[in-house]
Amino acid sequence: MTEIAYVDEAALQEWIVEQRWYGSKTREVAQVGIAEAVTLRDEGPRLVLCLVEARFGEGTHETYQVPLGMRPASEGWTDRVICEQDGMTVYDAFADGACGRELLHRMRSGSEETVEDGVLRFAWAESAGAGLGGTVDVRPVGVEQSNSSVVFGEALILKAFRRVEPGINPELELLRFLSAREFPNIAPLAGWYEYEGRLLDATLGILQEYVADARGGWELALDEIATRPEGFLQRVRALGEVTGDLHSALGADSSDAAFAPEEPSVESISLLTADVDEQIERIFLDLPETEAVAPIAGRGQDVRERLQAMSAIGAAGRVIRTHGDYHLGQTMLSDRGWVILDFEGEPARSLPERRRKRSPLRDVAGMLRSFSYVTAGARLLRGVDVPAEWETRAREAFLDGYFDRADAALLPPGEAPTQQLLSVFELEKAVYELRYELNNRPDWVGIPVAGIMRLLDDEDG
């Protein structure tokens, strides 16, 4: 632990465990300490970027990014204050525009700070225009679950990762790859900063273009299912096309080892199936006896047999880097069409796991499940009377667009095995949703149940 007392560690501990992004609320933290501190600015205000370790019991810990801002107490700073110390107010500097400006400035100039045990490196993306991010308004955005965001003049947005994990963040990797290839349907990468050192190597923040005047895909779908359901199907087809383009782009470069498409291992389908089979077994073990789950109650064995049948696939196509957590909530519709956001992958999975190459059909399955959710959501949340067969038609529209554009070499050879593998991924997703909804949102349990029923009924199709 660094010796310099930037902040009283007891106060820091008290503050950090209260934050929304602090991950281990249920665990008793043994000690909180600053493991690495880099001074970005000496005064007006003083800014120190800290990596804070929360240590638990025997040997485990988590690392968080906390930039500390320090201003004389006389200035009366009140936002996200951690403590008062030696006449200074110490606070979370993501609340302070000065911090955002400092980080932006450093990214643009590609600065590097070497400290005792490592180096803090700021970088500007080669593909990014040099004119971006002049003197601008800085607007901290409300704190999200695991990140903090700062918007610069409605032109750039910085996403800083609070919980820091070792390894390159997949979002940085994918944005860099896609931006360099000028993929049009993303918010291009502008810069990033990272730490490399004895403690860990980690991506700390990502700067990308801000998509102004765009509407979130989920909200848009809820609105338009009510107002113009047919018109929205056109948009769904376009989303399928964009998704196909995305996968084609991600699977197009064999020279970059991190992205080169690969043949899956011989066991891949068996391993996937065994995994899903176990999840099914577990969930049926203690399925509650409620009306919502009644359609599938006692049918665990049928589901498992259906899975066995679906998984009899010869070749699984190729595995590539994927979006990893693909659903309507990760998309926006702007005046230049669909924009795909958030390439971080499923937050609950470990970073190496999120970087794994997988079949692109896994993303496709995620979006198909999202159509189920938004259809049910329109009823549950908006009381909309959704046209019959709307979900089926949305699926068809999306898949039409997708297969039109996706590189066929990435998919299983032939329509039947493609459909089968897609169904396995949909089932995996639906079982995961069922567990989640049972624990969190009993009103929504019917959605995954219907998804599982659909796959059971598909037997003849």
Next chain:
Amino acid sequence: MSRNDPGHWFEAQPLWFKTAVFYEIHTRAFFDANGDGSGDFRGLNEKLDYLQWLGIDCIWLLPFFRSPLRDGGYDIADFFTIQNEYGTVDDVRDFIEAAHQRGIRVIADLVMNHTSSDHAWFQESRSSPDSPKRDWYVWSDSPHLYEDARIIFVDTETSNWTWDDQAGAYFWHRFFAHQPDLNYENPEVQEAMLEVLRFWLDLGMDGFRLDAVPYLYEVEGTNCENQPATHEYLKRVRAEIDANYPDRVLLAEANQWPADVVSYFGEGDGDECHMAFHFPVMPRMFMALRREEARPIYEILRQTPDIPRNCQWGLFLRNHDELTLEMVTDEERDYMYGEYAKDPRMKLNLGIRRRLAPLLDGGRDEMELMHAILFSLPGSPVLYYGDEIAMGDNVYLGDRDGVRTPMQWTGDRNGGFSRADFAQLYAPPLMDPVYGFQAVNVEAQLRTPTSLLRWLRRFISLRKEHPVFGLGTYEPLEPSNVRIFAHLRNYEDDLMLCVHNLARSAQAVELDLSQYKGRVPVEVFGRSRFPAIGDLPYLLTLAPRGFYWFQLTQPDD
């Protein structure tokens, strides 16, 4: 930090090994990617998906260094290159990176005590008394030094000294006569071995399983094992690791009594090896199973001293060697031979060269019970490749090769291990009707929800959900029913009750759990709640060879 440095992929977690599940692999036997009949590093790469699915945390690779293979690679001829058939050092680097990407660590088996007689160091050493390397090995004009040292490979060796015509002197060897011991009195040797360690650590290796550590130094008038100078050198190795290679692990192979092995953890806070194998507990588990009584396990655990908090035992059912019976009494050894090695071909040195499944007559309940006991004990379990699918052995292959046959992946040709011609394989895969690859293979067991493989995978993930098994205290319960091995593990607020029935018949047991009155046992596999603990002894009935693991939860949980 290089791409291969574990810190590039893992958050610093110096005690990771305490909650890890290890998996031991013989590179030659795992998967042949280039079709030459021998397993290789690219083959290991291709099977990482499988290993990740299985849920293991760390791979222990048997020696892969260049070697004439007169002792399965434990006769190293060059510490800086790898066996030709296995690939190149670059392949090793790629494999380590690929493993790290999947959250799996890799440790290498390293022999510090001796080299192959083919090693350039030995060739130079024997060439002339004036050779600058002469003093790198232990030479003598007389074979009558260190006579109190036992002979380990009693089946093949008659002395620890062998005459070398070229050198005109005897050289010292604790193992085979083609494995001369290095002379650790020589500072150049000490430094040379540190260089070897640094080379592989710089490549990203997460540590070493140190083969045969007790024998580094010889001292006249002693049994030449566990010498103070040996411990001094291990402390030096550890200091180097602590200073420059955080998060790596040293795992000592010291086939000794627990009271002697603990010295390899070092003093105070543990300043030698992070881990050491617990050898004697293993034969006693097999003994307990045959005798249908828990006493041998309770006894050996009672004789096991506490270890520093940052250290851990390595526990295993079977490994690449014979089931060693050095750490049992003569009487116990006779019993074990009588029960587990009815065919004399199954014996080797002071042990039994068989795999887990044949030792247990293929009994599924027995395999599950033995894994349950293993996983419940304080320590980190080490699995041996192939045992997760109940692979068998081939007692007709020489030495320990019978337990090192090709991994059985599918029911296809060569068991899916290699595309080479059958005649090209380094060893024939098992083809007998019970354990052969057509009956026992990964592919079939993946597809079968009730298979041992699927069961073990669930069991591994269950153990990993409960750090208490790696970190917690151990408290034997010793109920009056001697057929039951029952104990408590506790870490922070996780309290686990493990009850195992060693008998072939159903048993009832009454456990004194009065201090946990009010708590509700929840069976961890099926998450069923059992009646709360009351004033009376807690009564359980167990199926033959059955076991229960309960979490003792607070009633309001």
